[in-house]
Amino acid sequence: MLTELASREKVIGVKQSARAIRDGRAQRVFLACDADELVLEPIRSACGSLPVEEGYTMAQLGRACGIAVGAAVVTVLN
Incomplete structure (x- = not known):
C-alpha cells in the first residue's frame, strides 16, 4: 500500500486532507497509528x-x- 503513495497524486496533512475529503476528491486515506487521536x-x-x-x-x-518529516494524514486523490 505504501508504494501507492509514491506514485499517486496525493495531499499531505490534516487541513489539505480534510478539504479533499469534503470536496469529494479523496480515494483512500492513510492515518498514522502513532499520531495524536485529537x-x-x-x-x-x-x-x-x-x-x-x-x-x-x-x-x-x-x-x-518523499518528505523528510512524519505525516499524520495522507490522502490519495481520485
Whole structure:
C-alpha cells in the first residue's frame, strides 16, 4: 500500500486532507497509528465510507511520500 503513495497524486496533512475529503476528491486515506487521536478523529469521522488505512507510523508515511518529516494524514486523490 505504501508504494501507492509514491506514485499517486496525493495531499499531505490534516487541513489539505480534510478539504479533499469534503470536496469529494479523496480515494483512500492513510492515518498514522502513532499520531495524536485529537488530530485523527475529525478526519476519521469525515471519511464515511472511504477506505482508511491505519497500520503505518508517521515516519513511514512521510518516507513513502518523499518528505523528510512524519505525516499524520495522507490522502490519495481520485
